[in-house]
Amino acid sequence: MINGFLDVFLVAASPFIGSFVTASSRSWPDWLRIATGRSSCDACGRRLSPLELIPVVSFLIQRGKCRACCAPVPWVHPVGELVALVIGIFAVLAFDDGWTLAAAFFGWILLFGALVDIRTFLLPDVVTLGLIPAGLVIACLSGGLDLLWLNSLAALIGFASLAAVSEIYKRLRGREGLGLGDAKLLAAGGAWAGPFALPWIVLLGAGATLFIVLIGHVLGRKATADTAVPLGPGLAAGCYLAYCLPAIIQPLV
Numbered sequence: 216m217i218n219g220f221l222d223v224f225l226v227a228a229s230p231f232i233g234s235f236v237t238a239s240s241r242s243w244p245d246w247l248r249i250a251t252g253r254s255s256c257d258a259c260g261r262r263l264s265p266l267e268l269i270p271v272v273s274f275l276i277q278r279g280k281c282r283a284c285c286a287p288v289p290w291v292h293p294v295g296e297l298v299a300l301v302i303g304i305f306a307v308l309a310f311d312d313g314w315t316l317a318a319a320f321f322g323w324i325l326l327f328g329a330l331v332d333i334r335t336f337l338l339p340d341v342v343t344l345g346l347i348p349a350g351l352v353i354a355c356l357s358g359g360l361d362l363l364w365l366n367s368l369a370a371l372i373g374f375a376s377l378a379a380v381s382e383i384y385k386r387l388r389g390r391e392g393l394g395l396g397d398a399k400l401l402a403a404g405g406a407w408a409g410p411f412a413l414p415w416i417v418l419l420g421a422g423a424t425l426f427i428v429l430i431g432h433v434l435g436r437k438a439t440a441d442t443a444v445p446l447g448p449g450l451a452a453g454c455y456l457a458y459c460l461p462a463i464i465q466p467l468v
């Protein structure tokens with residue numbers, strides 16, 4: 216439910232946070248570049264003015280090109296900024312007070328991990344392993360020791376199930392198909408959303424991944440059994456939806 220200044224501020228700040236998250240994901244793992252932010256054009260190195268850093272709007276006004284050298288601004292920037300906005304709106308609709316902020320941070324960190332995974336086929340440990348204790352602390356603060364135990368169990372089940380699938384695939388096919396990063400991400404999903412969310416996260420993750428393959432197929436990128444598609448972005452979307460949607464839907468039914 217929207218309740219006041221904090222929520223409005225959070226939604227308004229979301230695209231700007233998305234801009235930072237997207238730029239950081241493109242700089243990863245260069246911490247120094249992440250700390251300095253996206254302050255210059257990738258192609259000509261010209262410093263961007265404050266007006267050119269307004270999320271989405273600057274991309275539309277400049278028609279997706281640098282004003283000086285006309286090099287295309289990667290699509291990932293406006294897309295990441297819009298997804299960060301959607302994350303902020305979901306957090307505001309699902310939770311109140313400080314929990315809203317916690318949920319939004321969960322979503323934005325998942326977005327960062329998903330964008331890095333798309334670019335590098337690796338989910339950073341700092342995202343997956345960092346989100347596990349964070350989720351358990353939130354579970355303990357919101358639901359006491361009972362929820363802490365339940366969600367700890369969920370994290371273990373989440374990791375063990377995808378790690379087992381990864382091992383079976385490796386033995387059958389003789390090569391890595393599913394990285395342990397995906398198993399760690401599902402563990403983080405369990406730590407935040409609990410054991411009953413795990414099947415939904417996997418289902419949403421697989422569905423979203425299949426959707427991406429289908430879009431690729433339509434665009435002429437034929438997928439074969441050897442085509443590598445990162446599972447992380449789908450799983451990350453599944454984690455966030457499984458965390459927020461029950462709280463959004465419950466008051467409606």
Ligand SMILES: [Zn+2]
Nearest residue numbers: 256259281284
């Ligand atoms: Zn330029």
